[in-house]
Amino acid sequence: MNTAYLPSCCSPLNDHWPLPHALPAVQLISTRFSPELLDAEDFSRCAVEPVRGVAKRQTEYLAGRLCAREALMRLTGISATPACGEDRAPQWPLGMVGSITHGSGWAGAVVGNSTDWRGLGLDIEQxxxxxxxxxxxxxxxxxxxxxxxxxxxxxxxxxxxxxxxxxxxxxxxxxxxxxxxxxxxxxxxxxxxxxxxxxxxxxxxxxxxxxxxxxxxxxxxxxxxxxxxxxxxxxx
Incomplete structure (x- = not known):
């Protein structure tokens, strides 16, 4: 399994901060995704636990988790992919807070240290x-x-x-x-x-x-x- 593998359904991961005001010790990673380019083996190649659903649901989930993993790597140096809890909320590693969003071909994740931030919430809409x-x-x-x-x-x-x-x-x-x-x-x-x-x-x-x-x-x-x-x- 290759945690650095980027599937063809996702554009290169981007660390551009599109919001008007930067936040200290916070990392935001984004990508564009295309469900029609999802391959059946992409989850296993990316070492991400698969989810059920149509191609759109699978692709947006995969894209969001890849962004979250990269953001965590940038902050901690450790490759970790947030699991999905019973309430469907991402399960962040101890000491980290974050948020994942995806919709209409764009996915992103924002992550920070819990010593600096009590909560982070990110949302994308058209x-x-x-x-x-x-x-x-x-x-x-x-x-x-x-x-x-x-x-x-x-x-x-x-x-x-x-x-x-x-x-x-x-x-x-x-x-x-x-x-x-x-x-x-x-x-x-x-x-x-x-x-x-x-x-x-x-x-x-x-x-x-x-x-x-x-x-x-x-x-x-x-x-x-x-x-x-x-x-x-x-x-x-």
């Missing part, structure tokens, strides 16, 4: 068409968030709805390993977005003694090639 964004808005946004979008043109509304969706996914990934409790889109809200793509978010429910309702968290995002990439980072 910007929704306006019609889909409007259909989903009431499921994703709180009444306050909906109210703040009322005066925006359709295209800007779709971008903001897509952004809030992505940020709430990132928030869940950053907090879930700490609270081990599921929570939902209406349980947090976006407070602000500044000109440098920094955001503030607030919890609307009590999740844990460390994370009561009213807790505020920071994040950031970037747009590229029709994607929205968001990151919620919680320092130690």
């Amino acid at each position: 910007i929704m068409p306006a019609s889909r964004a409007e259909r989903l808005a009431a499921e994703i946004l709180t009444p306050s968030e909906l109210f703040r979008l009322e005066t925006l043109p359709n295209e800007q509304r779709a971008q903001r709805i897509s952004l809030i969706f992505s940020l709430k996914e990132s928030l869940f990934k950053a907090l879930y390993p700490q609270v081990l409790q599921h929570f939902y889109f209406q349980d947090a809200e976006l407070l602000s977005v500044d000109a440098d793509n920094n955001v503030r978010m607030r919890l609307l429910i009590d999740l844990h003694a460390d994370w009561p309702a009213g807790s505020e968290l920071a994040g950031q995002f970037a747009e590229f090639d029709g994607y929205l990439l968001s990151l919620v980072s919680i320092p130690r």
